[in-house]
Amino acid sequence: MEYLDFELPIKELEEQLSKCRVIGEESDVDVTETCKQIDKKLTQTKKEIYKNLTAWQRVQLSRHPSRPYTLDYVRAMCGDTFLELHGDRTVKDDKAMIGGLGKINGQSFMIVGQQKGYNTKTRQYRNFGMANPEGYRKALRLMKMAEKFGVPVVCLVDTPGAYPGIEAEERGQGEAIARNIMEMTRLKVPVIVIIIGEGASGGALGIGVGDRVLMLENTWYSVISPESCSSILWRSWEYKEQAAEALKLTAKDMKKQHLVDDIIKEPLGGAHSDRETTFKTVAEAITENYEELKKLTPEQLVQERMDKYAGMGVYKD
Template sequence: MLLDFEKPIAELEAKLADMKQLAVDKNVDVQMAVKFLEESIVKLKKETYQNLTRWQRVQLSRHGDRPYTLDYIYNITDQFIELFGDRTVRDDKAMVGGFGSIDGQTVMFIGQQKGRNTKQRQQRNFGMANPEGYRKALRLMKMAEKFNKPIVTLIDTPGAYPGIEAEERGQGEAIARNLKEMFMLKVPVICIIIGEGASGGALGIAIGDKVLMLENTWYSVISPESCSSILWRSWEYKEQAAEALKLTAEDMFHFKLVDGIIDEPLGGAHIDPVRMSQTIKQEIIRNLDILNQLTPQERINMRIDKFCSMGVFVE
Protein backbone atom coordinates (compact mmCIF):
# COMPACT_ATOMS: atom_id res chain seq x y z
CA MET A 1 0.00 0.00 0.00
CA LEU A 2 1.53 3.29 -1.15
CA LEU A 3 0.11 6.66 -0.10
CA ASP A 4 0.30 9.64 -2.47
CA PHE A 5 2.93 11.52 -0.48
CA GLU A 6 5.11 8.40 -0.35
CA LYS A 7 5.42 8.02 -4.14
CA PRO A 8 8.52 10.27 -4.56
CA ILE A 9 10.29 8.19 -1.89
CA ALA A 10 9.26 4.94 -3.59
CA GLU A 11 10.63 6.21 -6.92
CA LEU A 12 14.03 6.94 -5.39
CA GLU A 13 14.07 3.56 -3.66
CA ALA A 14 13.29 1.88 -7.01
CA LYS A 15 16.21 3.72 -8.60
CA LEU A 16 18.46 2.62 -5.76
CA ALA A 17 17.43 -1.01 -6.25
CA ASP A 18 18.09 -0.76 -9.99
CA MET A 19 21.50 0.76 -9.38
CA LYS A 20 22.48 -2.03 -6.98
CA GLN A 21 21.28 -4.64 -9.45
CA LEU A 22 23.28 -2.97 -12.24
CA ALA A 23 26.41 -3.16 -10.08
CA VAL A 24 25.87 -6.90 -9.68
CA ASP A 25 24.98 -7.64 -13.31
CA LYS A 26 27.65 -5.47 -14.97
CA ASN A 27 30.28 -5.57 -12.23
CA VAL A 28 30.31 -1.76 -12.14
CA ASP A 29 31.52 0.28 -9.17
CA VAL A 30 28.60 2.55 -8.22
CA GLN A 31 29.40 2.82 -4.52
CA MET A 32 29.52 6.63 -4.49
CA ALA A 33 26.28 6.95 -6.43
CA VAL A 34 24.56 4.42 -4.14
CA LYS A 35 25.73 6.30 -1.05
CA PHE A 36 24.48 9.61 -2.47
CA LEU A 37 21.10 8.11 -3.34
CA GLU A 38 20.74 6.51 0.10
CA GLU A 39 21.46 9.85 1.75
CA SER A 40 18.94 11.54 -0.53
CA ILE A 41 16.28 8.99 0.42
CA VAL A 42 16.87 9.49 4.15
CA LYS A 43 16.75 13.26 3.72
CA LEU A 44 13.53 13.10 1.68
CA LYS A 45 11.91 10.76 4.24
CA LYS A 46 12.73 13.13 7.09
CA GLU A 47 11.40 16.14 5.19
CA THR A 48 8.24 14.26 4.18
CA TYR A 49 7.28 12.70 7.51
CA GLN A 50 8.21 15.72 9.62
CA ASN A 51 5.94 17.98 7.57
CA LEU A 52 2.85 15.84 7.09
CA THR A 53 -0.50 17.58 7.02
CA ARG A 54 -3.17 16.48 9.47
CA TRP A 55 -5.02 14.59 6.74
CA GLN A 56 -1.83 12.78 5.73
CA ARG A 57 -1.37 11.63 9.34
CA VAL A 58 -4.95 10.34 9.26
CA GLN A 59 -4.06 8.38 6.12
CA LEU A 60 -0.93 7.00 7.79
CA SER A 61 -2.93 5.92 10.84
CA ARG A 62 -5.08 3.79 8.49
CA HIS A 63 -2.21 2.27 6.54
CA GLY A 64 -3.08 -1.30 5.58
CA ASP A 65 0.22 -2.67 6.92
CA ARG A 66 0.03 -0.84 10.23
CA PRO A 67 0.17 -3.13 13.30
CA TYR A 68 -3.14 -3.77 15.05
CA THR A 69 -3.90 -4.50 18.70
CA LEU A 70 -3.15 -8.23 18.64
CA ASP A 71 0.07 -7.63 16.68
CA TYR A 72 1.33 -5.40 19.47
CA ILE A 73 0.11 -7.68 22.24
CA TYR A 74 1.86 -10.75 20.85
CA ASN A 75 5.07 -8.76 20.25
CA ILE A 76 5.01 -7.14 23.70
CA THR A 77 4.03 -10.06 25.92
CA ASP A 78 5.95 -13.19 26.83
CA GLN A 79 2.65 -15.05 27.14
CA PHE A 80 -0.91 -13.97 26.32
CA ILE A 81 -4.21 -15.64 27.21
CA GLU A 82 -7.17 -14.18 25.35
CA LEU A 83 -10.52 -14.05 27.16
CA PHE A 84 -13.92 -14.01 25.46
CA GLY A 85 -17.53 -12.95 25.95
CA ASP A 86 -19.52 -10.34 27.88
CA ARG A 87 -21.48 -13.02 29.83
CA THR A 88 -24.73 -11.51 28.57
CA VAL A 89 -25.10 -11.61 24.77
CA ARG A 90 -22.04 -12.86 22.87
CA ASP A 91 -18.37 -12.38 22.17
CA ASP A 92 -17.64 -9.23 20.16
CA LYS A 93 -14.70 -9.90 17.81
CA ALA A 94 -14.11 -6.16 17.39
CA MET A 95 -12.98 -5.95 21.03
CA VAL A 96 -10.21 -8.25 22.25
CA GLY A 97 -8.59 -8.69 25.63
CA GLY A 98 -6.83 -10.94 28.06
CA PHE A 99 -3.96 -11.33 30.48
CA GLY A 100 -0.41 -10.95 29.21
CA SER A 101 2.98 -11.14 30.87
CA ILE A 102 5.56 -8.36 30.48
CA ASP A 103 8.94 -9.13 32.05
CA GLY A 104 7.25 -11.20 34.74
CA GLN A 105 4.48 -8.65 35.41
CA THR A 106 0.89 -9.64 34.53
CA VAL A 107 -1.13 -7.01 32.69
CA MET A 108 -4.71 -6.98 31.39
CA PHE A 109 -4.67 -5.91 27.73
CA ILE A 110 -7.86 -4.64 26.05
CA GLY A 111 -8.28 -3.09 22.61
CA GLN A 112 -10.16 -2.83 19.35
CA GLN A 113 -9.06 -5.19 16.60
CA LYS A 114 -9.35 -4.61 12.84
CA GLY A 115 -8.95 -7.17 10.07
CA ARG A 116 -6.35 -7.54 7.32
CA ASN A 117 -8.58 -8.90 4.55
CA THR A 118 -12.26 -8.76 3.65
CA LYS A 119 -13.22 -11.83 5.67
CA GLN A 120 -11.34 -10.65 8.77
CA ARG A 121 -12.74 -7.12 8.46
CA GLN A 122 -16.27 -8.50 8.41
CA GLN A 123 -15.53 -10.75 11.36
CA ARG A 124 -13.96 -7.87 13.33
CA ASN A 125 -16.65 -5.42 12.12
CA PHE A 126 -13.91 -3.02 10.96
CA GLY A 127 -12.89 -2.47 14.59
CA MET A 128 -16.30 -1.02 15.49
CA ALA A 129 -17.49 -2.60 18.73
CA ASN A 130 -21.10 -3.34 19.66
CA PRO A 131 -22.43 -2.81 23.22
CA GLU A 132 -21.34 -6.32 24.18
CA GLY A 133 -17.79 -5.36 23.18
CA TYR A 134 -17.75 -2.53 25.73
CA ARG A 135 -19.40 -4.76 28.34
CA LYS A 136 -16.77 -7.40 27.64
CA ALA A 137 -14.07 -4.75 28.11
CA LEU A 138 -15.60 -3.67 31.43
CA ARG A 139 -15.83 -7.28 32.59
CA LEU A 140 -12.12 -7.73 31.92
CA MET A 141 -11.29 -4.45 33.68
CA LYS A 142 -13.21 -5.57 36.76
CA MET A 143 -11.41 -8.92 36.64
CA ALA A 144 -8.05 -7.11 36.52
CA GLU A 145 -9.12 -4.98 39.48
CA LYS A 146 -10.18 -8.09 41.42
CA PHE A 147 -6.73 -9.65 41.00
CA ASN A 148 -4.91 -6.30 41.39
CA LYS A 149 -3.43 -6.30 37.88
CA PRO A 150 -2.76 -3.12 35.85
CA ILE A 151 -4.74 -2.43 32.69
CA VAL A 152 -3.42 -1.35 29.27
CA THR A 153 -5.92 -0.41 26.56
CA LEU A 154 -5.00 -0.06 22.88
CA ILE A 155 -7.37 2.19 20.95
CA ASP A 156 -7.88 1.82 17.21
CA THR A 157 -11.43 2.36 15.98
CA PRO A 158 -13.35 4.54 13.50
CA GLY A 159 -16.09 4.64 16.16
CA ALA A 160 -18.56 2.43 17.98
CA TYR A 161 -20.86 0.46 15.68
CA PRO A 162 -23.77 2.79 14.75
CA GLY A 163 -26.30 0.14 13.68
CA ILE A 164 -29.91 0.05 14.87
CA GLU A 165 -29.39 -3.26 16.67
CA ALA A 166 -26.45 -1.79 18.60
CA GLU A 167 -28.63 1.10 19.75
CA GLU A 168 -31.40 -1.33 20.70
CA ARG A 169 -28.98 -3.22 22.94
CA GLY A 170 -27.82 -0.02 24.65
CA GLN A 171 -24.72 1.27 22.89
CA GLY A 172 -24.82 4.65 24.64
CA GLU A 173 -25.42 3.12 28.06
CA ALA A 174 -22.57 0.62 27.64
CA ILE A 175 -20.05 3.34 26.74
CA ALA A 176 -21.31 5.69 29.47
CA ARG A 177 -21.00 2.94 32.09
CA ASN A 178 -17.41 2.27 30.98
CA LEU A 179 -16.56 5.96 31.39
CA LYS A 180 -17.98 6.00 34.93
CA GLU A 181 -16.39 2.72 36.00
CA MET A 182 -12.95 3.48 34.54
CA PHE A 183 -12.69 6.63 36.65
CA MET A 184 -13.04 4.50 39.78
CA LEU A 185 -10.73 1.58 38.93
CA LYS A 186 -8.26 0.99 41.77
CA VAL A 187 -5.51 -0.39 39.54
CA PRO A 188 -3.19 1.57 37.21
CA VAL A 189 -4.71 2.24 33.77
CA ILE A 190 -2.64 3.15 30.70
CA CYS A 191 -4.42 4.00 27.43
CA ILE A 192 -2.53 4.10 24.13
CA ILE A 193 -3.99 5.26 20.82
CA ILE A 194 -2.29 3.11 18.17
CA GLY A 195 -4.33 4.13 15.11
CA GLU A 196 -7.71 5.81 14.87
CA GLY A 197 -9.37 7.26 17.95
CA ALA A 198 -12.84 8.33 16.94
CA SER A 199 -15.67 9.54 19.14
CA GLY A 200 -17.18 7.65 22.08
CA GLY A 201 -16.09 4.40 20.48
CA ALA A 202 -12.51 5.29 21.41
CA LEU A 203 -13.35 7.04 24.68
CA GLY A 204 -15.18 3.95 25.95
CA ILE A 205 -11.82 2.34 26.78
CA ALA A 206 -9.68 5.50 27.04
CA ILE A 207 -10.13 6.81 30.59
CA GLY A 208 -6.77 6.23 32.22
CA ASP A 209 -4.04 7.52 34.49
CA LYS A 210 -1.84 7.95 31.44
CA VAL A 211 -3.23 8.51 27.92
CA LEU A 212 -0.58 8.26 25.20
CA MET A 213 -0.68 8.55 21.41
CA LEU A 214 1.58 7.10 18.77
CA GLU A 215 3.10 9.79 16.57
CA ASN A 216 0.98 9.13 13.46
CA THR A 217 -2.43 8.65 15.05
CA TRP A 218 -5.49 10.82 15.54
CA TYR A 219 -8.04 11.37 18.30
CA SER A 220 -11.25 13.32 17.80
CA VAL A 221 -14.96 13.50 18.45
CA ILE A 222 -15.59 12.76 14.78
CA SER A 223 -13.71 11.55 11.71
CA PRO A 224 -12.70 14.09 9.02
CA GLU A 225 -15.02 12.44 6.47
CA SER A 226 -18.05 12.56 8.75
CA CYS A 227 -17.27 16.13 9.76
CA SER A 228 -17.02 17.08 6.08
CA SER A 229 -20.32 15.40 5.25
CA ILE A 230 -22.08 17.30 8.05
CA LEU A 231 -20.60 20.74 7.40
CA TRP A 232 -20.27 20.66 3.61
CA ARG A 233 -22.69 17.84 2.69
CA SER A 234 -19.79 16.13 0.95
CA TRP A 235 -16.72 14.04 1.81
CA GLU A 236 -14.60 16.12 -0.60
CA TYR A 237 -13.66 18.58 2.16
CA LYS A 238 -12.16 15.98 4.48
CA GLU A 239 -8.71 17.60 4.30
CA GLN A 240 -10.10 20.96 5.45
CA ALA A 241 -12.08 19.17 8.14
CA ALA A 242 -8.93 17.44 9.42
CA GLU A 243 -7.15 20.78 9.70
CA ALA A 244 -10.09 22.35 11.53
CA LEU A 245 -10.46 19.42 13.95
CA LYS A 246 -6.81 19.60 15.07
CA LEU A 247 -6.77 15.88 15.74
CA THR A 248 -3.12 14.83 15.60
CA ALA A 249 -0.97 13.68 18.50
CA GLU A 250 0.82 17.04 18.58
CA ASP A 251 -2.50 18.87 18.73
CA MET A 252 -3.82 16.65 21.52
CA PHE A 253 -0.64 17.07 23.55
CA HIS A 254 -0.71 20.84 23.03
CA PHE A 255 -4.28 20.99 24.33
CA LYS A 256 -3.31 18.75 27.29
CA LEU A 257 -5.79 16.08 26.25
CA VAL A 258 -3.12 13.36 26.25
CA ASP A 259 -0.09 12.88 28.48
CA GLY A 260 2.54 12.01 25.90
CA ILE A 261 3.51 11.07 22.35
CA ILE A 262 5.32 7.85 21.45
CA ASP A 263 7.70 8.28 18.51
CA GLU A 264 7.32 5.93 15.55
CA PRO A 265 10.05 4.65 13.20
CA LEU A 266 10.69 6.98 10.26
CA GLY A 267 7.88 6.24 7.81
CA GLY A 268 5.39 4.94 10.35
CA ALA A 269 4.83 2.05 12.74
CA HIS A 270 4.38 -0.42 9.86
CA ILE A 271 7.98 0.11 8.73
CA ASP A 272 9.30 -1.77 11.78
CA PRO A 273 6.47 -3.31 13.86
CA VAL A 274 8.86 -5.17 16.18
CA ARG A 275 10.78 -2.02 17.04
CA MET A 276 7.52 -0.11 17.51
CA SER A 277 6.24 -2.84 19.82
CA GLN A 278 9.38 -2.68 21.95
CA THR A 279 9.06 1.10 22.21
CA ILE A 280 5.48 0.72 23.43
CA LYS A 281 6.58 -1.99 25.87
CA GLN A 282 9.20 0.30 27.39
CA GLU A 283 6.63 3.09 27.72
CA ILE A 284 4.24 0.73 29.49
CA ILE A 285 6.94 -0.45 31.91
CA ARG A 286 8.13 3.10 32.59
CA ASN A 287 4.64 4.43 33.31
CA LEU A 288 3.66 1.42 35.43
CA ASP A 289 6.77 1.98 37.58
CA ILE A 290 5.52 5.53 38.24
CA LEU A 291 1.86 4.62 38.81
CA ASN A 292 2.64 1.69 41.11
CA GLN A 293 4.22 4.13 43.57
CA LEU A 294 0.83 5.83 44.11
CA THR A 295 -2.03 4.58 46.26
CA PRO A 296 -5.30 3.58 44.54
CA GLN A 297 -7.08 6.66 45.92
CA GLU A 298 -4.28 8.96 44.70
CA ARG A 299 -4.58 7.49 41.20
CA ILE A 300 -8.37 7.86 41.22
CA ASN A 301 -8.18 11.49 42.39
CA MET A 302 -5.55 12.36 39.78
CA ARG A 303 -7.59 10.63 37.07
CA ILE A 304 -10.72 12.57 37.94
CA ASP A 305 -8.87 15.89 38.22
CA LYS A 306 -7.17 15.37 34.87
CA PHE A 307 -10.34 14.72 32.90
CA CYS A 308 -12.40 17.35 34.75
CA SER A 309 -9.83 20.02 33.86
CA MET A 310 -10.09 19.32 30.12
CA GLY A 311 -11.79 22.09 28.18
CA VAL A 312 -11.81 24.46 31.15
CA PHE A 313 -10.74 28.03 30.33
CA VAL A 314 -10.42 30.97 32.70
CA GLU A 315 -10.66 34.50 31.34
Protein backbone atom coordinates in the same frame (compact mmCIF):
# COMPACT_ATOMS: atom_id res chain seq x y z
CA MET B 1 4.57 -2.30 0.27
CA GLU B 2 1.75 0.17 -0.33
CA TYR B 3 2.45 3.89 -0.63
CA LEU B 4 0.19 6.85 0.08
CA ASP B 5 -0.08 9.74 -2.39
CA PHE B 6 2.38 11.96 -0.55
CA GLU B 7 4.86 9.05 -0.31
CA LEU B 8 5.29 8.65 -4.10
CA PRO B 9 8.67 10.48 -4.18
CA ILE B 10 9.89 7.91 -1.61
CA LYS B 11 8.59 5.07 -3.76
CA GLU B 12 10.49 6.34 -6.81
CA LEU B 13 13.77 6.64 -4.89
CA GLU B 14 13.38 3.20 -3.31
CA GLU B 15 12.79 1.69 -6.74
CA GLN B 16 15.91 3.44 -8.05
CA LEU B 17 17.95 2.15 -5.10
CA SER B 18 16.65 -1.38 -5.63
CA LYS B 19 17.53 -1.32 -9.35
CA CYS B 20 20.97 0.10 -8.57
CA ARG B 21 21.71 -2.75 -6.16
CA VAL B 22 20.51 -5.34 -8.67
CA ILE B 23 22.87 -3.91 -11.31
CA GLY B 24 25.74 -4.13 -8.83
CA GLU B 25 24.94 -7.76 -8.01
CA GLU B 26 24.42 -8.92 -11.59
CA SER B 27 27.33 -7.15 -13.28
CA ASP B 28 30.93 -6.10 -12.72
CA VAL B 29 29.99 -2.42 -12.60
CA ASP B 30 30.83 -0.69 -9.29
CA VAL B 31 27.68 1.16 -8.28
CA THR B 32 28.57 1.63 -4.61
CA GLU B 33 28.89 5.40 -4.82
CA THR B 34 25.66 5.75 -6.83
CA CYS B 35 23.76 3.65 -4.29
CA LYS B 36 25.12 5.78 -1.45
CA GLN B 37 23.96 8.96 -3.17
CA ILE B 38 20.45 7.56 -3.79
CA ASP B 39 20.25 6.26 -0.21
CA LYS B 40 21.31 9.66 1.14
CA LYS B 41 18.70 11.41 -1.00
CA LEU B 42 16.07 8.88 0.12
CA THR B 43 16.76 9.55 3.81
CA GLN B 44 16.64 13.31 3.25
CA THR B 45 13.37 13.06 1.31
CA LYS B 46 11.79 10.98 4.07
CA LYS B 47 12.83 13.51 6.71
CA GLU B 48 11.38 16.40 4.69
CA ILE B 49 8.08 14.62 3.98
CA TYR B 50 7.41 13.25 7.46
CA LYS B 51 8.55 16.42 9.22
CA ASN B 52 5.89 18.50 7.49
CA LEU B 53 2.86 16.22 7.49
CA THR B 54 -0.58 17.81 7.49
CA ALA B 55 -3.36 16.65 9.81
CA TRP B 56 -5.02 14.76 6.95
CA GLN B 57 -1.77 13.02 6.01
CA ARG B 58 -1.41 11.80 9.59
CA VAL B 59 -4.98 10.49 9.42
CA GLN B 60 -3.98 8.59 6.27
CA LEU B 61 -0.89 7.16 8.01
CA SER B 62 -3.02 6.03 10.97
CA ARG B 63 -5.10 3.97 8.49
CA HIS B 64 -2.18 2.58 6.50
CA PRO B 65 -3.01 -1.05 5.58
CA SER B 66 0.43 -2.20 6.76
CA ARG B 67 0.16 -0.44 10.13
CA PRO B 68 0.31 -2.86 13.10
CA TYR B 69 -2.96 -3.57 14.90
CA THR B 70 -3.70 -4.45 18.52
CA LEU B 71 -2.93 -8.18 18.25
CA ASP B 72 0.38 -7.37 16.52
CA TYR B 73 1.41 -5.31 19.55
CA VAL B 74 0.17 -7.95 21.97
CA ARG B 75 2.05 -10.79 20.27
CA ALA B 76 5.23 -8.74 20.01
CA MET B 77 5.16 -7.42 23.60
CA CYS B 78 3.77 -10.47 25.41
CA GLY B 79 4.93 -13.37 23.26
CA ASP B 80 3.40 -16.66 24.37
CA THR B 81 2.40 -15.26 27.79
CA PHE B 82 -0.82 -13.74 26.39
CA LEU B 83 -4.05 -15.54 27.29
CA GLU B 84 -7.07 -14.16 25.43
CA LEU B 85 -10.36 -14.11 27.32
CA HIS B 86 -13.73 -14.13 25.59
CA GLY B 87 -17.37 -13.11 26.02
CA ASP B 88 -19.37 -10.51 27.91
CA ARG B 89 -21.39 -13.18 29.79
CA THR B 90 -24.60 -11.68 28.40
CA VAL B 91 -24.85 -11.80 24.59
CA LYS B 92 -21.75 -13.09 22.80
CA ASP B 93 -18.04 -12.62 22.16
CA ASP B 94 -17.41 -9.47 20.12
CA LYS B 95 -14.52 -10.12 17.71
CA ALA B 96 -13.86 -6.39 17.24
CA MET B 97 -12.81 -6.09 20.90
CA ILE B 98 -10.06 -8.35 22.18
CA GLY B 99 -8.75 -8.71 25.71
CA GLY B 100 -6.74 -10.94 27.97
CA LEU B 101 -3.84 -11.34 30.38
CA GLY B 102 -0.24 -11.00 29.30
CA LYS B 103 3.21 -10.05 30.57
CA ILE B 104 5.12 -7.02 29.29
CA ASN B 105 8.74 -6.86 30.48
CA GLY B 106 7.89 -9.34 33.25
CA GLN B 107 4.85 -7.44 34.59
CA SER B 108 1.33 -8.84 34.20
CA PHE B 109 -1.26 -6.62 32.54
CA MET B 110 -4.88 -6.93 31.49
CA ILE B 111 -4.73 -5.81 27.86
CA VAL B 112 -7.87 -4.61 26.06
CA GLY B 113 -8.16 -3.16 22.56
CA GLN B 114 -10.00 -2.95 19.27
CA GLN B 115 -8.81 -5.25 16.49
CA LYS B 116 -9.13 -4.58 12.76
CA GLY B 117 -8.73 -7.09 9.94
CA TYR B 118 -5.95 -7.57 7.39
CA ASN B 119 -8.05 -8.52 4.37
CA THR B 120 -11.71 -8.60 3.31
CA LYS B 121 -12.49 -11.80 5.22
CA THR B 122 -10.86 -10.79 8.51
CA ARG B 123 -12.18 -7.23 8.27
CA GLN B 124 -15.72 -8.61 8.16
CA TYR B 125 -14.87 -11.04 10.97
CA ARG B 126 -13.56 -8.15 13.12
CA ASN B 127 -16.35 -5.80 11.95
CA PHE B 128 -13.71 -3.30 10.79
CA GLY B 129 -12.69 -2.67 14.41
CA MET B 130 -16.13 -1.30 15.32
CA ALA B 131 -17.29 -2.88 18.57
CA ASN B 132 -20.90 -3.64 19.52
CA PRO B 133 -22.25 -3.12 23.07
CA GLU B 134 -21.13 -6.63 24.03
CA GLY B 135 -17.57 -5.65 23.10
CA TYR B 136 -17.57 -2.78 25.59
CA ARG B 137 -19.23 -4.98 28.20
CA LYS B 138 -16.54 -7.61 27.66
CA ALA B 139 -13.88 -4.93 28.07
CA LEU B 140 -15.46 -3.76 31.31
CA ARG B 141 -15.76 -7.32 32.62
CA LEU B 142 -12.04 -7.85 32.03
CA MET B 143 -11.09 -4.53 33.61
CA LYS B 144 -13.18 -5.29 36.72
CA MET B 145 -11.51 -8.71 36.89
CA ALA B 146 -8.12 -6.98 36.73
CA GLU B 147 -9.17 -4.68 39.55
CA LYS B 148 -10.23 -7.65 41.66
CA PHE B 149 -6.81 -9.25 41.39
CA GLY B 150 -4.76 -6.04 41.46
CA VAL B 151 -3.59 -6.29 37.84
CA PRO B 152 -2.90 -3.01 35.95
CA VAL B 153 -4.83 -2.34 32.74
CA VAL B 154 -3.52 -1.39 29.29
CA CYS B 155 -5.98 -0.24 26.60
CA LEU B 156 -4.93 -0.07 22.95
CA VAL B 157 -7.30 2.16 20.99
CA ASP B 158 -7.72 1.77 17.23
CA THR B 159 -11.27 2.20 15.94
CA PRO B 160 -13.19 4.30 13.39
CA GLY B 161 -15.97 4.37 16.00
CA ALA B 162 -18.44 2.13 17.80
CA TYR B 163 -20.70 0.11 15.48
CA PRO B 164 -23.61 2.40 14.44
CA GLY B 165 -26.08 -0.33 13.44
CA ILE B 166 -29.70 -0.53 14.62
CA GLU B 167 -29.06 -3.79 16.45
CA ALA B 168 -26.20 -2.18 18.40
CA GLU B 169 -28.50 0.66 19.49
CA GLU B 170 -31.20 -1.84 20.43
CA ARG B 171 -28.75 -3.62 22.73
CA GLY B 172 -27.72 -0.34 24.39
CA GLN B 173 -24.61 0.96 22.66
CA GLY B 174 -24.77 4.38 24.33
CA GLU B 175 -25.37 2.90 27.78
CA ALA B 176 -22.48 0.44 27.40
CA ILE B 177 -20.00 3.16 26.45
CA ALA B 178 -21.26 5.54 29.15
CA ARG B 179 -20.98 2.83 31.80
CA ASN B 180 -17.42 2.04 30.73
CA ILE B 181 -16.44 5.71 31.03
CA MET B 182 -17.97 5.91 34.50
CA GLU B 183 -16.46 2.65 35.75
CA MET B 184 -13.01 3.37 34.31
CA THR B 185 -12.79 6.64 36.23
CA ARG B 186 -12.96 4.68 39.50
CA LEU B 187 -10.90 1.57 38.78
CA LYS B 188 -8.49 1.05 41.68
CA VAL B 189 -5.61 -0.16 39.53
CA PRO B 190 -3.33 1.78 37.14
CA VAL B 191 -4.88 2.29 33.68
CA ILE B 192 -2.65 3.15 30.70
CA VAL B 193 -4.32 4.04 27.39
CA ILE B 194 -2.45 4.19 24.08
CA ILE B 195 -3.92 5.42 20.79
CA ILE B 196 -2.19 3.18 18.22
CA GLY B 197 -4.25 4.15 15.16
CA GLU B 198 -7.64 5.79 14.89
CA GLY B 199 -9.28 7.17 18.01
CA ALA B 200 -12.75 8.11 16.88
CA SER B 201 -15.80 9.18 18.86
CA GLY B 202 -17.35 7.23 21.74
CA GLY B 203 -15.91 4.05 20.28
CA ALA B 204 -12.51 5.19 21.49
CA LEU B 205 -13.74 6.74 24.75
CA GLY B 206 -15.36 3.43 25.74
CA ILE B 207 -11.88 2.13 26.60
CA GLY B 208 -10.10 5.50 26.67
CA VAL B 209 -10.23 6.71 30.28
CA GLY B 210 -6.87 6.29 31.98
CA ASP B 211 -4.28 7.61 34.42
CA ARG B 212 -1.98 8.02 31.42
CA VAL B 213 -3.24 8.54 27.88
CA LEU B 214 -0.52 8.30 25.23
CA MET B 215 -0.67 8.74 21.46
CA LEU B 216 1.62 7.36 18.81
CA GLU B 217 2.99 10.18 16.66
CA ASN B 218 0.92 9.48 13.53
CA THR B 219 -2.47 8.80 15.11
CA TRP B 220 -5.57 10.92 15.67
CA TYR B 221 -8.12 11.31 18.44
CA SER B 222 -11.39 13.15 17.91
CA VAL B 223 -15.13 13.17 18.54
CA ILE B 224 -15.72 12.68 14.79
CA SER B 225 -13.77 11.60 11.72
CA PRO B 226 -12.73 14.25 9.16
CA GLU B 227 -14.98 12.68 6.51
CA SER B 228 -18.06 12.71 8.74
CA CYS B 229 -17.31 16.26 9.88
CA SER B 230 -16.99 17.36 6.25
CA SER B 231 -20.26 15.67 5.27
CA ILE B 232 -22.12 17.41 8.11
CA LEU B 233 -20.67 20.90 7.64
CA TRP B 234 -20.26 21.01 3.86
CA ARG B 235 -22.62 18.19 2.73
CA SER B 236 -19.64 16.61 1.01
CA TRP B 237 -16.55 14.55 1.82
CA GLU B 238 -14.43 16.77 -0.44
CA TYR B 239 -13.52 19.05 2.49
CA LYS B 240 -12.09 16.28 4.69
CA GLU B 241 -8.60 17.83 4.64
CA GLN B 242 -9.95 21.17 5.82
CA ALA B 243 -12.02 19.38 8.48
CA ALA B 244 -8.96 17.47 9.73
CA GLU B 245 -7.09 20.75 10.26
CA ALA B 246 -10.06 22.38 12.03
CA LEU B 247 -10.65 19.41 14.37
CA LYS B 248 -7.13 19.66 15.89
CA LEU B 249 -7.02 15.88 16.10
CA THR B 250 -3.30 15.10 15.81
CA ALA B 251 -1.13 13.94 18.69
CA LYS B 252 0.63 17.31 18.80
CA ASP B 253 -2.72 19.14 19.02
CA MET B 254 -4.02 16.79 21.71
CA LYS B 255 -0.88 17.24 23.82
CA LYS B 256 -1.05 21.02 23.42
CA GLN B 257 -4.63 21.03 24.70
CA HIS B 258 -3.65 18.74 27.63
CA LEU B 259 -6.10 16.05 26.49
CA VAL B 260 -3.36 13.41 26.33
CA ASP B 261 -0.29 13.05 28.51
CA ASP B 262 2.47 12.23 26.08
CA ILE B 263 3.39 11.37 22.49
CA ILE B 264 5.23 8.17 21.56
CA LYS B 265 7.63 8.86 18.68
CA GLU B 266 7.35 6.59 15.65
CA PRO B 267 10.18 5.45 13.38
CA LEU B 268 10.82 7.58 10.29
CA GLY B 269 8.11 6.61 7.82
CA GLY B 270 5.51 5.59 10.40
CA ALA B 271 4.93 2.60 12.69
CA HIS B 272 4.56 0.22 9.74
CA SER B 273 8.01 1.08 8.37
CA ASP B 274 9.81 -0.44 11.37
CA ARG B 275 7.44 -2.58 13.40
CA GLU B 276 10.02 -4.02 15.78
CA THR B 277 11.21 -0.60 16.91
CA THR B 278 7.60 0.54 17.34
CA PHE B 279 6.71 -2.47 19.49
CA LYS B 280 9.80 -1.96 21.64
CA THR B 281 9.08 1.76 22.09
CA VAL B 282 5.45 1.14 23.10
CA ALA B 283 6.46 -1.59 25.57
CA GLU B 284 9.02 0.76 27.15
CA ALA B 285 6.40 3.52 27.43
CA ILE B 286 3.99 1.15 29.18
CA THR B 287 6.66 -0.02 31.64
CA GLU B 288 7.89 3.52 32.32
CA ASN B 289 4.40 4.85 33.07
CA TYR B 290 3.48 1.84 35.17
CA GLU B 291 6.60 2.30 37.31
CA GLU B 292 5.34 5.80 38.17
CA LEU B 293 1.71 4.80 38.75
CA LYS B 294 2.39 1.79 40.95
CA LYS B 295 3.74 4.12 43.64
CA LEU B 296 0.25 5.57 44.14
CA THR B 297 -2.39 4.06 46.44
CA PRO B 298 -5.75 3.00 44.91
CA GLU B 299 -7.37 6.06 46.47
CA GLN B 300 -4.72 8.38 44.98
CA LEU B 301 -5.11 6.78 41.56
CA VAL B 302 -8.87 7.35 41.50
CA GLN B 303 -8.62 10.90 42.87
CA GLU B 304 -5.92 12.00 40.43
CA ARG B 305 -7.77 10.39 37.51
CA MET B 306 -11.01 12.16 38.40
CA ASP B 307 -9.21 15.49 38.89
CA LYS B 308 -7.50 15.06 35.54
CA TYR B 309 -10.72 14.61 33.59
CA ALA B 310 -12.65 17.19 35.61
CA GLY B 311 -10.03 19.77 34.67
CA MET B 312 -10.29 19.19 30.92
CA GLY B 313 -11.91 22.05 29.04
CA VAL B 314 -11.48 24.48 31.93
CA TYR B 315 -9.60 27.65 31.01
CA LYS B 316 -8.65 30.90 32.73
CA ASP B 317 -8.50 34.24 30.92
